[in-house]
Amino acid sequence: MHDKMNHELNPRISADCVIFGFDLNKLNVLLIERETVVGLDTYKALPGDLIFEDEPLDTAANRVLNELTGLEDIFLEQVGAFGDPDRLSKPQDRAWLKAVRQDPDARVVTIGYYSLVGMNNYVPQPASFARAATWIPIEEIGELAFDHRQILDGALKKLKEKLNVQPIGFNLLPEKFTLSQLHRLYEAILGVELDKRNFRRKMLKMDILESLEERQEGVPHKPSQFYKFNEQKYHDLLKTGFDNFAF
Amino acid sequence: MHDKMNHELNPRISADCVIFGFDLNKLNVLLIERETVVGLDTYKALPGDLIFEDEPLDTAANRVLNELTGLEDIFLEQVGAFGDPDRLSKPQDRAWLKAVRQDPDARVVTIGYYSLVGMNNYVPQPASFARAATWIPIEEIGELAFDHRQILDGALKKLKEKLNVQPIGFNLLPEKFTLSQLHRLYEAILGVELDKRNFRRKMLKMDILESLEERQEGVPHKPSQFYKFNEQKYHDLLKTGFDNFAF
DNA sequence: GACCTTTGTGTCAAAAATACACTTTGCGAA
DNA sequence: TTCGCAAAGTGTATTTTTGACACAAAGGTC
Numbered sequence: 414m415h416d417k418m419n420h421e422l423n424p425r426i427s428a429d430c431v432i433f434g435f436d437l438n439k440l441n442v443l444l445i446e447r448e449t450v451v452g453l454d455t456y457k458a459l460p461g462d463l464i465f466e467d468e469p470l471d472t473a474a475n476r477v478l479n480e481l482t483g484l485e486d487i488f489l490e491q492v493g494a495f496g497d498p499d500r501l502s503k504p505q506d507r508a509w510l511k512a513v514r515q516d517p518d519a520r521v522v523t524i525g526y527y528s529l530v531g532m533n534n535y536v537p538q539p540a541s542f543a544r545a546a547t548w549i550p551i552e553e554i555g556e557l558a559f560d561h562r563q564i565l566d567g568a569l570k571k572l573k574e575k576l577n578v579q580p581i582g583f584n585l586l587p588e589k590f591t592l593s594q595l596h597r598l599y600e601a602i603l604g605v606e607l608d609k610r611n612f613r614r615k616m617l618k619m620d621i622l623e624s625l626e627e628r629q630e631g632v633p634h635k636p637s638q639f640y641k642f643n644e645q646k647y648h649d650l651l652k653t654g655f656d657n658f659a660f
Numbered sequence: 661m662h663d664k665m666n667h668e669l670n671p672r673i674s675a676d677c678v679i680f681g682f683d684l685n686k687l688n689v690l691l692i693e694r695e696t697v698v699g700l701d702t703y704k705a706l707p708g709d710l711i712f713e714d715e716p717l718d719t720a721a722n723r724v725l726n727e728l729t730g731l732e733d734i735f736l737e738q739v740g741a742f743g744d745p746d747r748l749s750k751p752q753d754r755a756w757l758k759a760v761r762q763d764p765d766a767r768v769v770t771i772g773y774y775s776l777v778g779m780n781n782y783v784p785q786p787a788s789f790a791r792a793a794t795w796i797p798i799e800e801i802g803e804l805a806f807d808h809r810q811i812l813d814g815a816l817k818k819l820k821e822k823l824n825v826q827p828i829g830f831n832l833l834p835e836k837f838t839l840s841q842l843h844r845l846y847e848a849i850l851g852v853e854l855d856k857r858n859f860r861r862k863m864l865k866m867d868i869l870e871s872l873e874e875r876q877e878g879v880p881h882k883p884s885q886f887y888k889f890n891e892q893k894y895h896d897l898l899k900t901g902f903d904n905f906a907f
Numbered sequence: 908g909a910c911c912t913t914t915g916t917g918t919c920a921a922a923a924a925t926a927c928a929c930t931t932t933g934c935g936a937a
Numbered sequence: 938t939t940c941g942c943a944a945a946g947t948g949t950a951t952t953t954t955t956g957a958c959a960c961a962a963a964g965g966t967c
Contacts (some may be wrong), residue, residue, distance in 0.1 A: 423670035424713075426743070426769055466671070466767065470743040494741040494771045496673070496717040520713065522673055522769075524741045574825070593945070610947070611925070634944040635932035657923075840914075857916070858956065881913040882963035904954075 424496075424520040428474035429461030429561060430489060431525065431568035432482070433602075434532035435585035437594050439550045440601040441532065442565065445481055446545035447509065447558065456505060458558035459565065460546065461523065474526045482546040484535055490575075492525035492567045500560040509558070523559075527568035529584040551601075569602075576602055577659040579651065580619060583642040589625060591637035592616065599660060607660055615657070621647045671743075671767040675721035676708030676808060677736060678772065678815035679729070680849075681779035682832035684841050686797045687848040688779065689812065692728055693792035694756065694805065703752060705805035706812065707793065708770065721773045729793040731782055737822075739772035739814045747807040756805070770806075774815035776831040798848075816849075823849055824906040826898065827866060830889040836872060838884035839863065846907060854907055862904065868894045 432443035444457040460481040464473035474489050498520055501510060510517035537546040551569070556562055575581055582598050596612050616622065622640045629636035679690035691704045707728040711720035721736050745767055748757060757764035784793040798816075803809055822828055829845050843859050863869065869887045876883035 424673055426671050426673070467745045469745060470741060470769070491740045493738045494717060496771070498714045498716060522717070522771075524743070574821075578821075591945085608926075609945090610927085613946080615923090629945095631934085632932095632944080633934040633942075635946075637945060838914090855956070855958090856914090857958085860915080862954090876914095878965085879913080880911075880965040882915075884914060 424522050425463050425516075426470075427461055427463045427521050427523040428470065428477050429459040429495075429523050429525050429564055430474055430478045431459060431492065431527040431565050432478070432484065432487075433527065433529045433551075433568075433572065433585065434535070434548055435529075435582075435598050435601065436532050436548070437586075438597065438601075439552070440598075441548040441550050442554060443482060443484075443537070443546055444549050444554070444557070446547060456558055457549070457554070457561075459561045461561075463521070470524050471526075474524070482535075482537065484530065487528045487530060489526040489528045490571070492527055492564060492571055494522055494524050495560055495564055496520075496522035497560065503559070506559050523564070525564040525567060527572060529572075529582065531585055531587060533587050573603055579655050580616075580621065580647075580658055583647075586642075589627065589639040589641055591629065591639060592622075593637055595640075603660065612660065615660070619650070619655075619658070621650065671769050672710050672763075673717075674708055674710045674768050674770040675717065675724050676706040676742075676770050676772050676811055677721055677725045678706060678739065678774040678812050679725070679731065679734075680774065680776045680798075680815075680819065680832065681782070681795055682776075682829075682845050682848065683779045683795070684833075685844060685848075686799075687845075688795040688797050689801060690729060690731075690784070690793055691796050691801070691804070693794060703805055704796070704801070706808045708808075710768070717771050718773075721771070729782075729784065731777065734775045734777060736773040736775045737818070739774055739811060739818055741769060741771050742807055742811055742814075743767075743769035744807065750806070753806050770811070772811040772814060774819060776819075776829065778832055778834055780834050820850055826902050827863075827868065827894075827905055833889075836874065836886040836888055838876065838886060839869075840884055842887075850907065859907070862907070866897070866902075866905070868897065 430443075434441045434443060443460065445460050447456055447458055460478050462477040462480070464470065464477075468476070470491075471489060475486060478484050478487065478489070500523075501507065501521060507517070532548060537548065554562075554565065557565065576599070582595070582602065585598055586594060592613055595616065596607065596609065599612065600607055621643050623643050625639040625641055627639045629639070677690075681688045681690060690707065692707050694703055694705055707725050709724040709727070711717065711724070715723070717738075718736060722733060725731050725734065725736070747770075748754065748768060754764070779795060784795065801809075801812065804812065823846070829842070829849065832845055833841060839860055842863065843854065843856065846859065847854055868890050870890050872886040872888055874886045876886070
């Protein structure tokens, strides 16, 4: 727009999103595959981009996420600001920035966000506007672009904390789910084993689950009871405050 | 420096610090008194300012804090980013910005930080480099400049959460303190009453306090036992993880 | 020495956490 | 058809933690 000199004077601000999904087995994160400029191999990054001049941060995060993945209007929670002056200075990051940014040398402070979505509700459309967003199991994620690994770790930490303050994670499951699935979800997020009986007892005592008549079908073992999440009771409890929630 | 046009193109970044102090009775926050431009009355703000071009965020927060209050090299924890496009648009805020900023119209995204200090360790120097930093009891704080009230509320919330995950707050007390003082501190932060006997039982069971031989002197009632905080044991516990900490 | 103020202490009942093993159900393979 | 496999589902006994509660002790002041 104006001369480049001035673009280097002031920092830019971006938003990066850590989207957690659960495939009833493992915890996944939605990542963007980017081609390295040299074209050797791809490398992975969180969906994120610069914010607009007059855009609230949360709005920007949602817009950027939508542009890159197609996900719409999700509740995003802030992880924090990441602003190390050389967070963009790894060689392949520099190369990518030079290829796509008007002012690749500008400092960028990014605001990290995270959210949970059900993996069933969202299947990345590989070749469309969702450029190359893919679910990657969290244990298989190694290094990421920029300081995205750090943002991811921060988001996971917040997610764990949150899970111990209020029961969340229903977003990550289909509408009807089994207690075992919920159990696996908790174990996946917290990264520990939880006793089956104790988990069930505690979860049911909260009284935010409704058991359905329906049961699993076609499984080669005893079919599991389906439950659904009772939003009404959940919100009532949110007001009075949860009391026994930590696992 | 350059023409004003360009200054308006990109956002600025600032750091604002919420410093909690405890006077053995009430929880206080360190605020800057500013004269309104019209000179009618003062109004209060968190210590904060723009960050430098190549400065890490945490470093900037500490520098700014030091410049405005004299406090040095404190561990600051991030509250989050606050970036509403019209967070600077209250009339008196605009007036102040016009008086002191080169580009008063630039958007500013701020990163909030918080910390705890012992009020004994730090007495604001009214007329010196610490321009007009003063401790204000937290219940007496009303509206603040910009969105600082919101930042303060966010910081307090984080502080409460943190207090329920690990025993902190020893920074807020003198080196030797009594259990009653610690008790009052917890009540001040959490904003609730805690049973004296249960509080003591639980706190002592954590085994991070050492009772000293020394007792209070000159008080018109039964003198209280002094304790000190055992950092060694605390750090050992930090690794293994606290287990019973919430009040 | 009477009074005031704050410290410091113990118990009991209720609730919650933890550890732990076997039966049930339905499918698929022999 | 039956045998085996895999996951679901269920109960109890023990220990730990919480929460409620009241009175004696110490030291200064008047």
